[in-house]
Structure formats: structure tokens, C-alpha cells
Amino acid sequence: MRYLQSNASRAPIKFRMPTSExxxxxxxxxxxxxxRFKDAFTWNPSDPDSEVISFAKRTIKxxxxxxxxxxxxxxxxxxxxxxxxxxxGQVMYCTEKIVVLKIDLRVNNxxxxxxxxxxxxNLDSDPEEFARTFCRDLNISDPEVGPAxxxxxxxxxxxxxxxxxxxxxxxxxxxxxRRVDQISNSKGAGNGLDLSKSFGSKASVIRKxxxxxxxxxxxxxxxxxxxxxxxxxxxxRSQ
Amino acid sequence: MExxxxxxxxxxxxxxxxxxxxxxxxxxQWDEIHETEKRELGEFFDGSxxxxxxxxxxxxxxxxxxxxxxxxxRRLTFTEVRRSLVGDVGSIHRVFLFLDRWGLINFSTSxxxxxxxxxxxxxxxxxxxxxxxxxxxxxxxxPSPNSSKGLSAQLAFGSxxxxxGSSFRLPPLTSYSDVFSQQTPLAGRVCGDCGEECISGxxxxxxxxxxxxxxxxNERSGPGKRGEGYKFxxxxxxxxxxxxxxxxxxxxxxxxxxxxxxxxxxxxxxxHVRRSRLDCIGKLIQLPFGEHMGTHGGKFDQRNSxxxxxxxxxxxxxxxxxxxxxxxxxxxIAPESTGExxxxxxxxxxxxxxxxxxxxxxxSLSALAGPHVASAAAxxxxxxxxxxxPFAKKVFTLGDDEIQDSDIYFASKCGPMSDLKVEDGENDExxxxxxxxxxxxxxxxxxxxxxxxxTAFGAVAARARLLADQEERQxxxxxxxxxxxxxxxxxxxxxxxxxxxxxxxxxxxxxxxxKEDILQExxxxxxxxxxxxxxxxxxxGLPKSLPNRSSIT
Numbered sequence: 001m002r003y004l005q006s007n008a009s010r011a012p013i014k015f016r017m018p019t020s021e022x023x024x025x026x027x028x029x030x031x032x033x034x035x036r037f038k039d040a041f042t043w044n045p046s047d048p049d050s051e052v053i054s055f056a057k058r059t060i061k062x063x064x065x066x067x068x069x070x071x072x073x074x075x076x077x078x079x080x081x082x083x084x085x086x087x088x089g090q091v092m093y094c095t096e097k098i099v100v101l102k103i104d105l106r107v108n109n110x111x112x113x114x115x116x117x118x119x120x121x122n123l124d125s126d127p128e129e130f131a132r133t134f135c136r137d138l139n140i141s142d143p144e145v146g147p148a149x150x151x152x153x154x155x156x157x158x159x160x161x162x163x164x165x166x167x168x169x170x171x172x173x174x175x176x177x178r179r180v181d182q183i184s185n186s187k188g189a190g191n192g193l194d195l196s197k198s199f200g201s202k203a204s205v206i207r208k209x210x211x212x213x214x215x216x217x218x219x220x221x222x223x224x225x226x227x228x229x230x231x232x233x234x235x236x237r238s239q
Numbered sequence: 240m241e242x243x244x245x246x247x248x249x250x251x252x253x254x255x256x257x258x259x260x261x262x263x264x265x266x267x268q269w270d271e272i273h274e275t276e277k278r279e280l281g282e283f284f285d286g287s288x289x290x291x292x293x294x295x296x297x298x299x300x301x302x303x304x305x306x307x308x309x310x311x312x313r314r315l316t317f318t319e320v321r322r323s324l325v326g327d328v329g330s331i332h333r334v335f336l337f338l339d340r341w342g343l344i345n346f347s348t349s350x351x352x353x354x355x356x357x358x359x360x361x362x363x364x365x366x367x368x369x370x371x372x373x374x375x376x377x378x379x380x381x382p383s384p385n386s387s388k389g390l391s392a393q394l395a396f397g398s399x400x401x402x403x404g405s406s407f408r409l410p411p412l413t414s415y416s417d418v419f420s421q422q423t424p425l426a427g428r429v430c431g432d433c434g435e436e437c438i439s440g441x442x443x444x445x446x447x448x449x450x451x452x453x454x455x456x457n458e459r460s461g462p463g464k465r466g467e468g469y470k471f472x473x474x475x476x477x478x479x480x481x482x483x484x485x486x487x488x489x490x491x492x493x494x495x496x497x498x499x500x501x502x503x504x505x506x507x508x509x510x511h512v513r514r515s516r517l518d519c520i521g522k523l524i525q526l527p528f529g530e531h532m533g534t535h536g537g538k539f540d541q542r543n544s545x546x547x548x549x550x551x552x553x554x555x556x557x558x559x560x561x562x563x564x565x566x567x568x569x570x571x572i573a574p575e576s577t578g579e580x581x582x583x584x585x586x587x588x589x590x591x592x593x594x595x596x597x598x599x600x601x602x603s604l605s606a607l608a609g610p611h612v613a614s615a616a617a618x619x620x621x622x623x624x625x626x627x628x629p630f631a632k633k634v635f636t637l638g639d640d641e642i643q644d645s646d647i648y649f650a651s652k653c654g655p656m657s658d659l660k661v662e663d664g665e666n667d668e669x670x671x672x673x674x675x676x677x678x679x680x681x682x683x684x685x686x687x688x689x690x691x692x693x694t695a696f697g698a699v700a701a702r703a704r705l706l707a708d709q710e711e712r713q714x715x716x717x718x719x720x721x722x723x724x725x726x727x728x729x730x731x732x733x734x735x736x737x738x739x740x741x742x743x744x745x746x747x748x749x750x751x752x753x754k755e756d757i758l759q760e761x762x763x764x765x766x767x768x769x770x771x772x773x774x775x776x777x778x779x780g781l782p783k784s785l786p787n788r789s790s791i792t
Contacts, residue, residue, distance in 0.1 A: 096288050098326065119329060122327055125329035130328060134318055137317055195290055196289070205295050205302075205325045206298065215321070215322040216319075
């Protein structure tokens with residue numbers, strides 16, 4: 001069992017995103033005066049905070065939204081960054097933990113459902129690269145899909161890492177508008193694979209054929225009408 | 240994507256199927272994990288993770304490669320692979336990229352796919368790559384004018400058709416020999432319709448189909464209208480071009496001159512005419528045969544005058560079998576009168592010109608074969624002819640005196656003239672003979688021509704035989720030298736082996752010596768140990784093993 005030994009000997013590190021690039025997923029969902037602004041992106045926590053304001057200004061300007069949005073946007077980003085930074089001081093034990101990530105997204109006219117396994121301790125992982133490959137392999141042309149997938153992965157990783165750090169207390173992440181959370185909370189988080197069972201000398205890493213469809217991606221493209229219906233429904237729910 | 244290197248083959252697959260992988264990936268082994276893999280995918284081999292170990296790696300690798308080989312023509316995607324594999328998608332992705340980079344997967348898939356993939360990758364924007372599924376650029380689809388009939392021609396001249404490759408279908412019931420047997424090189428173009436050689440010229444379409452003029456005309460007037468896209472080639476011009484040499488009269492003349500003046504040395508002649516040796520010989524053989532027989536026309540006169548300008552050496556061109564010229568006598572004498580020493584070759588150009596190429600041919604061929612052979616051949620031919628036809632005998636016997644005469648005449652004039660004289664005599668003689676006996680001339684000349692022809696054949700056969708014998712001797716000689724060398728080689732090898740053996744024996748003796756020494760030492764030590772009072776060896780192996788060894792020795 002030298003693998004376990006080596007696992008145990010792995011040095012604990014300070015909390016960070018369990019990916020090669022330490023980028024924090026940020027999700028915005030702001031409504032002011034009947035106008036709604038939703039967005040998701042990643043942020044480098046080592047960037048100075050002054051960047052946040054200029055980013056907010058530029059974004060709002062580019063999108064031709066009323067300037068009242070600027071403070072809201074900046075505030076939201078700051079809050080989420082602060083949340084991340086509050087964890088940064090804590091020690092993270094990088095034990096090997098393979099979790100199931102689920103993707104259930106709609107970006108414009110494309111609906112993506114997928115499920116795959118991710119090693120939380122693999123600090124070389126790259127969600128952006130994964131998303132790029134995903135889009136290339138499935139011939140997804142919409143340029144917004146890739147980043148959306150990457151952010152969705154990061155959000156789940158972030159959440160699990162945070163849970164890992166503060167196993168005692170529940171972390172409240174901004175759950176607003178997060179479509180993935182419910183699933184990952186109920187099933188994915190803390191639900192690591194039994195490593196010795198999956199990777200022991202007797203097990204095969206080839207998945208059983210009947211499970212293949214579960215772990216394969218599903219991509220649907222919707223007509224504009226369907227998109228309209230779904231958006232109306234979502235709006236109603238959020239209100 | 241990387242530059243593709245020449246392909247190597249891996250045949251270790253249990254199915255013994257051959258798959259193509261790049262040469263640079265020839266390290267790959269199904270049963271082993273190569274250093275390259277350990278180096279590039281270190282995380283599987285450093286033992287840092289429970290889910291990433293060599294066994295898992297090998298399983299990933301084998302699965303991905305097998306998955307690809309289920310259908311090597313399509314591009315295997317990571318997304319397709321990962322749903323079947325348990326484990327961290329990041330690690331699987333790294334394995335996938337590694338295999339892809341080394342060409343172990345997705346190597347045979349077309350560049351187009353890769354380019355398209357790359358385009359999506361870099362562009363990022365809305366893309367619409369339309370891949371046209373046309374035939375590859377190397378394939379030309381040839382419109383066949385008449386699919387059944389045009390086949391042989393298409394194949395006959397078809398490097399183009401060969402290019403057409405997959406698009407070309409043989410009609411049913413075509414045998415191999417039907418299609419490929421008559422493809423001896425382009426002696427002439429063969430018509431795609433009637434299958435005959437295009438003598439007068441042919442039309443060639445852009446696609447390389449050849450149709451002779453007759454068929455072309457028929458076809459154009461007929462129902463299947465075509466004609467556009469066909470180019471006319473005059474066969475004569477074409478063939479002349481093909482030979483790359485059309486002889487002008489002047490060149491021909493200079494050739495003849497050269498033959499007269501330089502004698503049988505073809506190198507000199509070729510130099511004089513500025514053509515290759517083969518060209519000269521070919522031209523000489525090609526010179527029209529019997530064209531002027533019986534009909535002497537302007538051409539002949541022209542040649543006569545030309546030859547007179549051309550110098551004394553060609554002056555003796557005039558005598559013809561069928562035509563008496565007053566200048567005949569003087570022509571023969573002319574060389575002497577100009578003081579030029581008589582040449583051995585002198586008679587034969589005269590003959591050659593007289594009856595054009597046949598006699599020349601005979602002369603040159605018999606010159607090749609050598610005098611004795613040719614004379615023997617001539618004799619044999621004459622006797623054969625005599626047997627064949629009683630009249631011939633008469634002709635020859637009647638002419639015998641004159642032959643003798645002319646023989647002597649030529650012998651005195653030309654010295655070692657040998658067989659050629661015989662023919663020359665024969666051929667020259669009618670000129671005298673005809674003077675008085677015109678009635679007999681035709682049959683006479685017939686027999687003589689027959690004789691000459693047959694002589695030529697005989698001479699050539701003899702020559703060929705000689706050459707063949709020579710070649711055979713040479714081959715034997717070479718074989719002998721080869722065998723000799725082989726034997727030498729074997730002897731050298733034997734010597735080496737002998738040396739090796741002696742060295743081995745020496746070493747063996749040394750080793751034996753060493754063994755005895757060691758045994759002696761051991762006995763010494765054990766005796767001392769006994770005397771010193773050490774009760775027993777702790778290690779039982781040594782005393783046990785040694786007797787064994789000594790028993791071997």
C-alpha cells in the first residue's frame with residue numbers, strides 16, 4: 001500500500017483552487033430597476049482590488065447598462081473574492097479524492113449535460129483546457145459554451161475544496177443563480193470514489209458498458225422559441 | 240500538428256493486423272511501458288497517487304489505442320474516450336494527448352480533420368468548415384468516349400488512367416491479358432476504337448484517349464458527337480519527333496560519304512555525320528529498298544549528280560542492276576585514277592547505292608559478321624537456292640565465270656576483299672550481263688537478291704552466334720571468379736574460426752587452472768580452520784557447492 005503511504009506523506013498546502021491556475025469563479029446575477037444582468041467568469045485573486053472597479057465600469061459601459069450597475073457589480077465581485085480570501089489562510093489537505101462533477105447548462109441555444117470524474121487533489125488540472133477539448137470534440141461552435149463549462153467546473157471544485165477545508169462548518173457560497181449546486185451538493189460533494197475499490201489491483205478502470213451513457217456528454221440545441229420559454233420560466237421562478 | 244515521419248508498422252496486435260504508426264513512435268510495445276511514457280507521464284509512475292499507477296496507465300493506454308483501432312479512419316476524441324474510463328478526467332486527458340501527440344492514435348486520420356479541429360481551437364468564433372468530399376486531387380475521372388471499345392487504348396497509354404485509380408473499372412469479362420498484354424511501348428499509337436495502329440495520324444483527347452483518323456471521322460459524322468477537345472497529331476511528324484531525328488538528304492549523303500571514306504568504323508562515321516552510332520546504322524538499314532528497281536526516276540539522277548559533286552569516293556554510286564550507264568566502267572576506275580589507295584569498303588557503298596539498302600545492309604552485316612562467316616553463309620545460301628530451283632543453278636553457273644572474273648578483278652584491286660567480293664561480284668555483274676541479256680535480267684536479279692538476303696541472314700545469324708558464344712564464355716568466366724572469391728571468403732572464415740577456437744581452448748585451460756587453484760586454496764583454508772579449531776562452517780553452501788563444481792571439472 002505504498003500509494004496510501006505516499007498520500008499521507010503529502011504535505012498540506014494553503015487553500016487555493018485545486019487547479020493549475022488559481023482562478024476563482026465569479027457569478028453575477030444583479031437586478032436593478034427591472035434590468036437584469038447575469039454573468040459568470042473567473043478572477044485571479046492575486047490581482048489588486050482596484051481592478052474590480054475598473055472591470056465593473058468597463059463591463060457596464062461595454063454592455064450599455066445604466067451606471068447604477070457598476071457599484072452592484074463591483075460589490076458582488078468583492079464579496080465573492082472576500083469569501084475566497086477568508087479561506088485562503090487555512091490549511092488544505094490534498095488527499096486524493098476523485099469526485100463526480102456534473103454539468104447541466106444552457107448557454108444561449110445550447111443545452112449541455114455531462115458527468116465526469118475529477119481528482120480534487122490534482123493541482124495540474126485545467127478546467128479551461130477540458131472545456132476547450134469538450135467543445136472541439138463535440139463541434140460546439142458557440143464561443144460562450146466553453147467558458148461556461150469551465151466556470152461550472154470551477155464552481156464545483158471551489159465548493160468542494162472549501163468543504164474540504166472547513167469540514168466542520170457549512171460554507172455558504174453564493175448560491176444565487178447557480179444551477180449546478182443542488183446536484184453537486186446532494187451527490188457530488190464529499191462523495192469521493194472509493195479509491196481502493198476503483199483502482200485496486202482487481203478493479204478495471206474500464207467503466208462498465210452500461211454506465212457509459214451516464215458519463216457521456218449530451219448536447220442539445222434549442223430553437224429560439226424554446227429558449228424564450230425556458231427563460232420566461234426561469235424568470236418567474238427567480239421572482 | 241507535427242511533421243509526419245515515415246511510417247513504421249506495429250504488428251504485435253494479437254489479430255496480426257497491421258496498423259500504421261509514425262516511425263518516431265516505434266518504441267511502443269503492448270506489453271511494456273517505455274521510458275518515454277514514464278518520462279512524459281510521470282504522475283503515473285512516481286507513486287504519488289493511488290488512482291494513478293502504472294497498471295492504470297497501461298489500462299488507459301491500451302483502451303484508448305484499441306478504441307481508436309476499432310475504426311482507424313475516424314478521429315477519436317477525448318470526449319468519446321473519457322466516458323468509458325473511470326478516473327480523473329485530467330489524467331485521462333493527459334494520456335490521450337500523449338498518445339495523440341505520438342501518433343499512436345489518430346495518425347491515419349486525414350490532415351483535414353486535424354486542420355478543422357485546429358481551426359475551431361484557434362478561431363473560437365462561429366465556424367463553418369465545409370469539407371468538400373470531392374475525389375482527391377490526384378484522381379482524374381476520365382471521360383471514356385466509348386466505354387467498351389476504348390478500354391484497351393485507355394489502358395495502353397494510360398499513365399493517366401493509372402492515376403485515375405479507383406475511378407476506373409474494368410468491364411466484366413476482361414482478362415488480364417486483354418488489358419495488359421499488348422502494352423509494348425509506344426511503337427505507334429493504337430486507336431481506341433478500332434484497335435489498329437494509327438498510321439496516318441490520330442486524334443488525342445485531353446484525357447489521353449487516342450482515336451485514329453478514320454474512326455474519328457466516322458464518329459463525328461455518326462450519332463455520338465464528339466470532336467471537341469481532341470487534338471490532331473500527324474503520325475509521321477509525331478513518329479519523326481519520336482525518333483528525334485529526321486534525316487535530311489544532306490545528312491544521308493554525308494553518311495554515305497562517311498561510310499565510303501571511313502570504312503567500317505562506325506564511331507568515325509557517327510562523328511562525321513554528327514549523329515549517334517545507332518542512328519547511323521539505323522538510317523543505313525532504313526534506306527529505301529528496291530524503290531528504284533525498274534523505275535529509275537529523277538531522284539536517282541539527282542543523286543547521281545549530287546554524288547558526283549560529293550567527290551570521287553561516292554562516284555561509284557551509279558551502277559544499278561537494272562540500268563546500264565556508260566559511266567560504270569569509268570566509275571570503277573575513277574578511284575585509281577585519282578590515286579587514292581583502294582579501300583576495302585569501296586565496293587559496298589557502290590552496291591549500296593545501286594540497289595539502295597538491301598545490298599548495303601548485306602554488306603554492313605557481313606562486315607559485322609566477318610569475312611569467313613559471311614562467305615560461308617553466302618555459299619550455303621547459293622547452294623540452297625540451287626537445290627530449290629534448277630533455274631537458279633543455271634543462273635549462277637552461267638554467271639560463274641563472270642563472278643570469278645569480277646572476283647579476281649576486285650581481288651586485284653582491293654586486296655583482302657573476301658566474301659564481300661562474292662556478293663559484290665554477284666551484284667555488280669548483272670550490269671555487264673544485262674547489257675547483253677536483258678531478257679534474263681529479271682529472274683537473275685531475283686535470285687541474286689534472294690541470295691543476298693539469305694546471305695545477310697546467314698551472316699547475322701553467325702554473328703549472333705558468335706556474340707552469344709562470347710557472352711557465354713564471359714559469363715562462365717565471371718561465374719568462376721565469383722565462386723573463386725566465395726571460396727576464398729569461406730577459407731578466411733574458417734581461418735578465423737580456427738583462431739577463435741584456439742583462443743577459447745587457451746581460456747578454457749586457464750579457467751581450469753584457476754579452478755584448481757581455488758580448490759586448493761579452499762582445502763588449505765579449511766585445513767587451517769580445522770587445525771585452528773573452528774568447529775564448523777556457518778554457511779553450508781560453500782562446502783556443498785564446491786564438490787559439485789569439481790565434479791563438473
